Amino acid sequence: MRRRRHERDHERDAAARPAADQPASGPAARVAVRDLVVRFGSTTAVDGLDLDLEPGSFTALLGPSGCGKSTTLAVLAGLQRPDAGSVRIDDVDVLGSPPEHRPVGLVLQKPLLFPHLDVARNVGFGLRMAGASRAHERAEVRDMLRRVRLDDLGARRPHELSGGQEQRVSLARALLRRPRVLLLDEPFSQLDPELRDDMRGLVRRLHDELGVTTLFVTHDRDEAVDVADRVVVLDEGRVVGAGTPEEVYTRPDTLATARYFGPVNELTGEVADGRFTSHDGTLAVPTGATAGPAVLVVRPEALALAGDAAPAAYDVRVAVKEVRFAGTHLVVETALADGTALRAHLPVGSAVVPGGAARLALSPERCHVLEGQR
Numbered sequence: 001m002r003r004r005r006h007e008r009d010h011e012r013d014a015a016a017r018p019a020a021d022q023p024a025s026g027p028a029a030r031v032a033v034r035d036l037v038v039r040f041g042s043t044t045a046v047d048g049l050d051l052d053l054e055p056g057s058f059t060a061l062l063g064p065s066g067c068g069k070s071t072t073l074a075v076l077a078g079l080q081r082p083d084a085g086s087v088r089i090d091d092v093d094v095l096g097s098p099p100e101h102r103p104v105g106l107v108l109q110k111p112l113l114f115p116h117l118d119v120a121r122n123v124g125f126g127l128r129m130a131g132a133s134r135a136h137e138r139a140e141v142r143d144m145l146r147r148v149r150l151d152d153l154g155a156r157r158p159h160e161l162s163g164g165q166e167q168r169v170s171l172a173r174a175l176l177r178r179p180r181v182l183l184l185d186e187p188f189s190q191l192d193p194e195l196r197d198d199m200r201g202l203v204r205r206l207h208d209e210l211g212v213t214t215l216f217v218t219h220d221r222d223e224a225v226d227v228a229d230r231v232v233v234l235d236e237g238r239v240v241g242a243g244t245p246e247e248v249y250t251r252p253d254t255l256a257t258a259r260y261f262g263p264v265n266e267l268t269g270e271v272a273d274g275r276f277t278s279h280d281g282t283l284a285v286p287t288g289a290t291a292g293p294a295v296l297v298v299r300p301e302a303l304a305l306a307g308d309a310a311p312a313a314y315d316v317r318v319a320v321k322e323v324r325f326a327g328t329h330l331v332v333e334t335a336l337a338d339g340t341a342l343r344a345h346l347p348v349g350s351a352v353v354p355g356g357a358a359r360l361a362l363s364p365e366r367c368h369v370l371e372g373q374r
């Protein structure tokens with residue numbers, strides 16, 4: 001908690017500091033993090049993390065609570081010194097630079113605005129401290145308030161704002177200094193779901209308009225998939241998966257990533273001669289994976305009832321254990337002959353009953369084989 005408070009203080013302080021060595025605006029930056037390690041006593045919060053952000057990209061940093069997301073962001077922002085590793089922004093090592101000298105904007109979960117200043121003064125504070133003329137400050141603030149859709153609220157005090165409006169002020173303040181990297185640490189987690197959707201859309205639009213390299217921390221996988229072009233999954237301070245939202249969902253690098261993105265079936269087996277064979281020998285699907293022990297992962301919605309007429313090339317016989325109605329589909333819990341559980345999401349009305357038998361078809365292109373993992 002100490003660091004969190006420190007971060008919040010920083011958000012206010014950073015807005016107050018002059019940004020003399022920062023360009024008023026600039027192209028989006030490339031970020032390269034290598035072998036980052038952060039320890040707090042006996043806890044290793046970040047454990048050899050590598051991260052690359054392409055200029056102008058929108059990346060979601062995702063992972064369970066305590067996996068090191070906020071600590072990573074704090075290092076990028078200059079609020080936390082790492083024990084080892086490097087952080088380069090456009091090939092410049094920034095670890096020796098204080099937060100105010102980094103071309104980075106930060107928005108935290110809880111916006112801390114100056115209560116005695118109105119919205120416009122809150123947003124413009126950094127420019128004012130940097131010695132900008134009143135006219136320039138006013139023009140910039142007006143432009144940024146328009147971008148975050150707060151045109152009419154410049155004269156309000158923070159206590160007269162809703163949570164979503166406060167976060168928009170915070171966003172405007174972070175963007176006013178035209179950062180080349182925008183860091184967002186669970187900025188909408190305290191808002192209700194509808195407003196979160198709306199705010200995600202706004203952040204995405206601002207990113208597209210301003211082209212700023214964006215790193216968005218969240219533990220909500222739906223949010224990550226919805227907003228980002230690229231998702232990086234952390235677990236225990238390390239990157240365990242990265243790719244487009246579709247890649248991490250359908251072709252995850254690791255089982256940890258596969259599991260993090262919702263229910264997944266895992267079948268252990270062996271790859272030989274370009275084919276995965278389940279350990280009970282009942283299933284064999286083609287794969288490009290290298291020979292050896294492997295796990296086939298397949299999402300519940302990628303399973304279908306095998307048609308009687310056209311024999312499915314890749315199907316398994318299962319015992320139906322449980323059928324639950326889930327609104328848009330049925331959740332069907334089944335088991336292979338050896339007891340391996342297999343969950344299928346089938347259309348409502350499918351002919352499956354608990355205690356019955358079924359044949360489930362797997363289409364090879366929706367299966368993914370992970371090499372050497374059990």
Ligand SMILES: Nc1ncnc2c1ncn2[C@@H]1O[C@H](COP(=O)(O)OP(=O)(O)OP(=O)(O)O)[C@@H](O)[C@H]1O
Nearest residue numbers: 001002003040045064065066067068069070071219
């Ligand atoms: N200032 C600190 N002092 C001691 N331990 C800390 C400190 N900050 C973080 N930690 C520990 O480091 C680990 C990573 O914390 P971090 O806040 O980076 O995780 P996170 O992924 O952002 O979690 P959450 O989603 O819950 O915010 C945790 O075990 C946490 O308890």
